[in-house]
Amino acid sequence: MTFMTLAAKKNSNEITVTEISDIADINRKTFYVYYKGANGIINxxxxxxxxxxxxxxxxxDIIKIILEPNLMFNIFTEIINKDINxxxxxxxxxxxxxxFEKxxxxxxxxxSSL
Structure with missing residues (x-):
């Protein structure tokens, strides 16, 4: 959540490990145990x-969703509502x-697999 809070305020490629570590109140070395860098969190x-x-x-049922796209939007809404923050x-x-691209x-x- 620390990273997302920073990403909401500035471009994600401008976020540093030092910023993340300071806000999360962890040592930079601890951060690097889990991630190679800030891009690791993004990935x-x-x-x-x-x-x-x-x-x-x-x-x-993909065919049903193609015919009724609102079904997928309902599913997305459920996912979003689970963690709205x-x-x-x-x-x-x-x-x-x-x-969105992914x-x-x-x-x-x-x-394409249909």
Whole structure:
């Protein structure tokens, strides 16, 4: 959440490990035990969201969703409402563009496999 709070205030590529460590009240060395850098957090956030998205898509009748797209929007709404604070920060961050691009690619892959 520390990273997302920073990303909502400034461009994600301007966020430093020092800032994250200071706000999260951890040592920089501790940070590097888990991540190679700030981009590691970005990748983890994106991967987690994409995994959840793919899991949900795989449980759906894709043809039905193509015919009734509102079903997928209802599913997205449920996901967002589970963690509204996180998604509010995500939408207000510079990460949202790459996230939409990745989601779009996942949808293309699913549809191309039909």
């Amino acid at each position: 983890e956030i994106e991967d987690d969201i994409i995994k959840e998205f793919v899991c949900i898509i795989n449980k759906q 996180f998604f509010t920060l995500l939408i207000n961050s510079s990460l949202i563009d790459t996230m 989601i779009k690619n996942v949808i293309r892959e699913v549809l």
